[in-house]
Amino acid sequence: MLKYAWQFMKYDKAKSLGIVIGIVISIFLIGQQTGIFLFLTNAMKALVTNSQADLWVVDSKTINANALGKLDIRKLKELESIPGVARAFPVVVSGGTARFDDGTTAGIQLIGTDAPSFRVGLSSKKIIGGSLEAMLEDGAVSADYFDRNSLGGAKLGTSFEINGKKAFIAVQTSGVRGFGGIFMFTTIEKARYFGNIPNTNMSAVLIDVVPGTDPRAVKDLINKTLFGVRAWSSKDFAASTVTFLLGNSGIGFSIGSLIVFALIAGFFIIGLTMYSAALDRIRDYGTLKGIGASNGYIIRLILLQAFLFSLVGFVLGYAFIELFRWGVGKAGTVFSYSPAIIATFFLITLIISLGGAAFAIRRIVSLEPASVFRG
Amino acid sequence: MAVIAQVINASKEFKSGDSVIVALKPSSMDLETGKVTLILGPSGSGKTTLLSLIGCVIYPTSGEVIIDGVSTRDLSANKMAKIRLNKIGFVFQQFNLLAPLSAEQNIMLPLTLLGVPDGEARERVKTALQKVNMSHRAKSLPKMLSGGEQQRIAIARALVTDPPIMLCDEPTASLDTNSAHVVMEELKLLAAEGKAVAIVTHDMRLKPYADEIVYVEGGQISKTEINQPI
Ligand SMILES: Nc1ncnc2c1ncn2[C@@H]1O[C@H](COP(=O)(O)OP(=O)(O)OP(=O)(O)O)[C@@H](O)[C@H]1O
Numbered sequence: 001m002l003k004y005a006w007q008f009m010k011y012d013k014a015k016s017l018g019i020v021i022g023i024v025i026s027i028f029l030i031g032q033q034t035g036i037f038l039f040l041t042n043a044m045k046a047l048v049t050n051s052q053a054d055l056w057v058v059d060s061k062t063i064n065a066n067a068l069g070k071l072d073i074r075k076l077k078e079l080e081s082i083p084g085v086a087r088a089f090p091v092v093v094s095g096g097t098a099r100f101d102d103g104t105t106a107g108i109q110l111i112g113t114d115a116p117s118f119r120v121g122l123s124s125k126k127i128i129g130g131s132l133e134a135m136l137e138d139g140a141v142s143a144d145y146f147d148r149n150s151l152g153g154a155k156l157g158t159s160f161e162i163n164g165k166k167a168f169i170a171v172q173t174s175g176v177r178g179f180g181g182i183f184m185f186t187t188i189e190k191a192r193y194f195g196n197i198p199n200t201n202m203s204a205v206l207i208d209v210v211p212g213t214d215p216r217a218v219k220d221l222i223n224k225t226l227f228g229v230r231a232w233s234s235k236d237f238a239a240s241t242v243t244f245l246l247g248n249s250g251i252g253f254s255i256g257s258l259i260v261f262a263l264i265a266g267f268f269i270i271g272l273t274m275y276s277a278a279l280d281r282i283r284d285y286g287t288l289k290g291i292g293a294s295n296g297y298i299i300r301l302i303l304l305q306a307f308l309f310s311l312v313g314f315v316l317g318y319a320f321i322e323l324f325r326w327g328v329g330k331a332g333t334v335f336s337y338s339p340a341i342i343a344t345f346f347l348i349t350l351i352i353s354l355g356g357a358a359f360a361i362r363r364i365v366s367l368e369p370a371s372v373f374r375g
Numbered sequence: 376m377a378v379i380a381q382v383i384n385a386s387k388e389f390k391s392g393d394s395v396i397v398a399l400k401p402s403s404m405d406l407e408t409g410k411v412t413l414i415l416g417p418s419g420s421g422k423t424t425l426l427s428l429i430g431c432v433i434y435p436t437s438g439e440v441i442i443d444g445v446s447t448r449d450l451s452a453n454k455m456a457k458i459r460l461n462k463i464g465f466v467f468q469q470f471n472l473l474a475p476l477s478a479e480q481n482i483m484l485p486l487t488l489l490g491v492p493d494g495e496a497r498e499r500v501k502t503a504l505q506k507v508n509m510s511h512r513a514k515s516l517p518k519m520l521s522g523g524e525q526q527r528i529a530i531a532r533a534l535v536t537d538p539p540i541m542l543c544d545e546p547t548a549s550l551d552t553n554s555a556h557v558v559m560e561e562l563k564l565l566a567a568e569g570k571a572v573a574i575v576t577h578d579m580r581l582k583p584y585a586d587e588i589v590y591v592e593g594g595q596i597s598k599t600e601i602n603q604p605i
């Protein structure tokens with residue numbers, strides 16, 4: 001049966017090509033939109049996912065990591081005294097304008113954490129140039145390689161101004177980028193200095209719990225004991241940030257509707273092409289019925305063709321998706337598909353081609369075996 | 376010689392919109408093994424309808440059709456398909472070979488449907504090809520073959536399952552005189568081997584090949600020739 005199915009597909013090359021192209025285009029569009037979605041949501045939660053901490057403690061009204069409220073510095077001591085808290089690291093986020101020698105200006109977000117642990121943004125995995133020692137010098141900040149175009153081509157060592165104060169790039173990261181603003185990481189003192197943030201304030205506190213302690217219990221204890229703050233697990237804070245921004249930006253809706261559109265368009269293009277291909281072979285299917293093939297056999301023959309189409313279409317479509325990923329990755333739009341997502345792409349391919357085959361199957365099943373006697 | 380198929384007072388009506396077309400009035404006939412039975416009649420007389428009843432592709436409106444002792448009246452569509460697959464070989468005016476499949480794959484098809492093991496199936500295809508003298512074109516697609524060659528492949532496909540009944544609807548109408556003769560000789564040979572071969576035609580020139588002749592006109596069967604030019 002596999003051989004017969006394959007020969008049916010090969011026989012009508014133009015229609016088969018049409019079906020494969022339909023599958024490739026729709027799976028490519030879906031993959032592309034999913035990729036952009038992954039990139040954007042990763043950027044939304046980048047601050048949280050690029051930090052090392054069991055818990056984030058922020059102002060009690062804050063639900064978005066990209067818009068942190070103010071915390072009184074005294075909260076740091078209070079947090080340190082909570083049982084189960086091993087260490088607390090303050091984070092200061094300030095805004096500013098970067099101005100470069102060539103006249104380029106850019107709005108930036110400065111994120112300061114204590115040296116030498118630099119709990120946010122400056123993990124060794126993400127650093128591609130410079131050193132954390134240099135980060136201790138006056139005016140030292142980091143910049144991401146992929147933000148260089150927005151920063152007047154800034155490289156390691158480039159001097160510039162932040163809010164009119166002298167700064168230079170001491171560390172270069174790769175792929176630590178925010179949603180909207182440009183991230184620059186530095187020490188907590190410099191984040192205060194550049195952004196005029198008084199010593200009495202901070203933006204958030206990162207918590208390490210005592211080894212062996214359940215972070216959730218510590219989180220609950222903080223939320224019960226301290227007023228005006230809210231502790232989150234890193235995972236929940238990231239999720240809350242993404243949910244908030246998706247809901248506010250319409251990105252979820254626009255990407256979701258594009259994916260649904262690609263699904264529906266693909267389903268009908270593939271379905272109608274398969275239908276028309278089956279009509280071209282209706283005489284053959286009629287003969288099959290006439291000489292005694294059951295409906296089940298003919299349905300399997302059509303489904304097998306649909307399955308083979310989805311295999312071929314998926315392999316090609318996924319190759320194009322990877323090509324797209326590689327292309328935009330070079331421009332800094334870095335993301336990756338998890339095995340589960342790739343499996344979902346294949347499942348979607350299967351559903352649209354097997355579903356599309358339903359049109360053809362309906363037509364062939366209703367075919368009278370007696371049709372075989374009518375030319 | 377034995378009666379393998381019986382049409383007993385069977386009729387067939389087709390509904391089209393409000394009107395009813397009587398394609399076959401209540402008629403009876405037997406099909407015997409070892410004989411070529413010619414079903415002769417003018418266009419629109421009901422020949423194909425009669426053949427379709429025996430071929431288990433339609434149900435009679437009234438009366439009964441009995442194939443190898445089984446009445447088709449209460450059979451499901453799938454059971455009918457099984458009877459066609461097991462008991463009947465079909466040959467059509469337009470050959471009806473599956474275009475994407477090679478000659479030998481077309482012949483293999485009913486064996487695949489029956490679930491005959493690969494090795495045995497291949498042997499039987501080879502024998503069938505030899506029988507119709509088409510071994511040299513086994514790998515060809517139907518469109519590469521002449522009409523006569525296609526019809527011989529179609530006959531091979533019909534006989535490869537060794538069915539007791541062969542039903543042929545105008546098997547020579549698309550062929551030149553020479554190919555028609557080859558095909559008719561092959562069908563006659565099959566009858567000689569013990570099959571019941573029924574051939575529908577409006578071509579009087581086929582009469583010499585017949586052991587039995589059934590005349591159909593205006594939806595009615597008669598054993599005697601109708602005095603009318605066909
Ligand atoms: N499915 C159908 N629906 C409606 N009418 C039909 C159907 N099949 C056959 N008929 C009608 O029944 C009558 C007999 O048809 P049938 O095909 O049996 O004739 P035939 O003798 O085979 O003719 P021909 O030599 O032209 O093939 C015709 O009038 C035909 O139009």
Ligand SMILES: [Mg+2]
Pocket residue numbers: 422423424544
């Ligand atoms: Mg006819």
